[in-house]
Amino acid sequence: MNETEFLQSYHREDYDRPSVTVDLVLLTIRDGALQVLLTKRTEHPFQGKFALPGVFVGMEETLDAAAERALAQKTGLRGIYFEQLYTWGAVARDPRMRVISVSYYALVSWANLQEPDGDAGFFPAQEMAQSELAFDHAQIIRYALERIRGKVNYTDIAFSLVGEEFTLPELQRVYEIILGEPLYKANFRKKIAGLVAETDKMTTGGKHRPSRIYRRK
Amino acid sequence: MNETEFLQSYHREDYDRPSVTVDLVLLTIRDGALQVLLTKRTEHPFQGKFALPGVFVGMEETLDAAAERALAQKTGLRGIYFEQLYTWGAVARDPRMRVISVSYYALVSWANLQEPDGDAGFFPAQEMAQSELAFDHAQIIRYALERIRGKVNYTDIAFSLVGEEFTLPELQRVYEIILGEPLYKANFRKKIAGLVAETDKMTTGGKHRPSRIYRRK
Numbered sequence: 001m002n003e004t005e006f007l008q009s010y011h012r013e014d015y016d017r018p019s020v021t022v023d024l025v026l027l028t029i030r031d032g033a034l035q036v037l038l039t040k041r042t043e044h045p046f047q048g049k050f051a052l053p054g055v056f057v058g059m060e061e062t063l064d065a066a067a068e069r070a071l072a073q074k075t076g077l078r079g080i081y082f083e084q085l086y087t088w089g090a091v092a093r094d095p096r097m098r099v100i101s102v103s104y105y106a107l108v109s110w111a112n113l114q115e116p117d118g119d120a121g122f123f124p125a126q127e128m129a130q131s132e133l134a135f136d137h138a139q140i141i142r143y144a145l146e147r148i149r150g151k152v153n154y155t156d157i158a159f160s161l162v163g164e165e166f167t168l169p170e171l172q173r174v175y176e177i178i179l180g181e182p183l184y185k186a187n188f189r190k191k192i193a194g195l196v197a198e199t200d201k202m203t204t205g206g207k208h209r210p211s212r213i214y215r216r217k
Numbered sequence: 218m219n220e221t222e223f224l225q226s227y228h229r230e231d232y233d234r235p236s237v238t239v240d241l242v243l244l245t246i247r248d249g250a251l252q253v254l255l256t257k258r259t260e261h262p263f264q265g266k267f268a269l270p271g272v273f274v275g276m277e278e279t280l281d282a283a284a285e286r287a288l289a290q291k292t293g294l295r296g297i298y299f300e301q302l303y304t305w306g307a308v309a310r311d312p313r314m315r316v317i318s319v320s321y322y323a324l325v326s327w328a329n330l331q332e333p334d335g336d337a338g339f340f341p342a343q344e345m346a347q348s349e350l351a352f353d354h355a356q357i358i359r360y361a362l363e364r365i366r367g368k369v370n371y372t373d374i375a376f377s378l379v380g381e382e383f384t385l386p387e388l389q390r391v392y393e394i395i396l397g398e399p400l401y402k403a404n405f406r407k408k409i410a411g412l413v414a415e416t417d418k419m420t421t422g423g424k425h426r427p428s429r430i431y432r433r434k
Binding site for chain 1 (some may be wrong): 233234235236237274276277278279280281283301303304306307308315317319371
């Protein structure tokens, strides 16, 4: 169908267009693992299965605004930084009708989140990426984890998962959790040296000896 | 609108959904510069302005298949490797109606292309990214150039812009054109050493002394 044919068909009754949703991969670190926000579906299709939080994009709403709305609905959070991940267009990914999904991801420190209400919850992301979730949502989680692993080495993306103030061992642990492997302390410190600034504070209490507290530069 | 309301409205007459297009940023190197394929619009809106090649996504067509179709329509090419770039959802980006565009980019060696027919042509990409093109297509080109500059350093994306066989000075020139700056030969060769394999051939003829011919590893 070329553009002229498309436009001629635009007002015909049998003309159909896809629906567009935004689905959100919200990741945090809890209990030493990346966890992803999922909600249990209460309706057909995939009733009872877990799904990423998502909304249908409104006609007067940008994609970013739809992502913001999906996030606010499920978590009450606003103003979180998120990024577009990928757009999913397999023809039968939704059994009801043609739905194209624009996926986003966000990384949020657990300190800024709380246990969601009702049928939503945070679940281990690696495990969910291999589970039977609604739609193609396990695939979307796999893609998000891959993207984040790729980006952690050349961006400051990992800092979203610690608080404003952190120790270098805490930050190193976040890198290790994302990458799924231990890092050598000396190499790690050399790598992030340009990204962090010392504060004049030290940790106190606890079993460990005091550590210097840092901030993102 | 929540999911239930959306589905209730789905068969109502006043219910509306966005249209979805795929737009393609096809880049090549010619005359020592990145050039982008554009076509002159013959219809409203932006009649007479240049635009990226694009198609409306069919209801039974994946996004990748639509990108493939847009490419084949304008260039006759098939089987080119392309990647999804970003999805554009500003509410008024098309003055006719709500259109969400999934953009793709492809890098193709000029040796595999030919001068397109009719109202299409290759134009300097940097300049087009700052020009008044149809829709938000200048912005899409800027985004593609930024993505490619980012990726050239940690992927083998640049190899798509040379032929199957190349000399190291040719390959270095491709990197320099993408990055927009000269590179030190020694650093460059160290960086790509793991990506290329020597052939037993040398260049012959020309004004320069013979250079070793390489292939992608």
